[in-house]
Amino acid sequence: MSEHSQEEISKHVRTYISVFAALAALTIITVAISYLHLSTGLAIAVALFVATIKGSLVVAYFMHLISEAKIIRYILILTAIFFLVLLLLPAIGHF
Amino acid sequence: MSALIRYISKPHPVSGVTNAKLGIWCFLASELMLFGGLFSAYIVLRGSASEWPHGSAVLNVPLATLNTLILISSSVTMVMSWASLALKNLKKFRFHLSMTILLSLAFLVIKGFEYHSKFEHHHFPSTDNFFGMYFTLTGLHAIHILGGVIVNAYLLFPGSKLYETEPEQFLGRIEAAGLYWHFVDLVWIFLFPVLYLL
Incomplete structure (x- = not known):
């Protein structure tokens, strides 16, 4: 990731904003789901699923793993x- | 001194990345094992407990949700500070890195309020396995936040002098600090639902 054109980085910045919006939305969603009081098994599955999506977004885009x-x-x-x-x-x- | 460690600003011909980046990723891999061991302990303790409180019954979910949003925002400002530096916009770089530090401190202050209210209700690490895990995991995470604040503050003030002489190396340092910071964010993304929502 050391060689970057200006255009590439400007494109990255737009991606970062989208990822931020997605992370914030998923945080609200996972909290909202917790108020539904699902059965323990289902609640664990859903919460970990959402957390995995959020984690993947952070690793892929913020940590640049997709182009690493x-x-x-x-x-x-x-x-x-x-x-x-x-x-x-x-x-x-x-x- | 810096001449002793080679390939810190240019990729190593064998690995294809700078030694700094290879180093930080290996460190993060070891960090993953550290937190992995604790998550494993959590699974065993919860699995063997006859009673385990629902996180939302004993912890403050709205406050932790706010902290989650703060930490996510700090990750964005961190990556923006790297992008600004890569675009050679030093003013924007400083702004975003300052914001990252301020958001990290806000996270710690909120965490402090949370701990304070737990202590007021006589909930200590020794209270039960739930609070033992809660304080161990969030405490270790908070220490990581503090470490990030110290490194980022160094890079914002005295450390940024390196930019004048070795801009590529300094950009690498910001990227490494960023990778560490996103990892700390990543840990919280899993800690939050596990402790507070389940």
Whole structure:
């Protein structure tokens, strides 16, 4: 991301504003849904789904992952695998 | 000193990115494991608890929603400060980075009010597993916010001198600080529903 034309960055700025609007809207939506008092399982699924969308937007656009070098993506794929193991292993052993 | 670390302003021919960027991403990967361990602890504790309070029953959801919006805004101003610097608009860069710091401080002040009201109601980390997790996760997150404020304040004031001599390297530093800041925002995006809404 070090080589940028002026036009490219101006285009980025417009994207950032759209992403901000989407994040703010999703925050309001997830809070609104929590007032519906869904069953626990469904509530967890919906809340994590919305959070994942928000997180993906931040990583893709603010952290520029969509245009990032391959090596960064490989590091993150490896991290994601270890993260899932870390998250699920104790839980699987527990239940 | 800076000559000792190579490829901090130009991409390394092997990795295709600057060493600074490779470094910050590896650091963020380790941070993900740190928070991952705590989220894992949360799943185990909640799964084994006979009773677990609904976040909204004991925590202040409107205040946390406001804090979420503040943190999202600070992420936007952070990325805007990077974009402004890339466009060589130093005035705009300073404005956006200042806004980022102010929003971060606002987040901490609101968090402080929240903690204060918890203490007033005699809710401490030792109260139960819920508050143990709540204070550990939000406390660790708040320390990360504080760290970001310190780094960003350094880059806004004394650190920005580097721009006069090594503009590319300084832009890389702002990008790295930004990556860290978006990560802190990302953690909150998951902390907020997990602690407050479920």
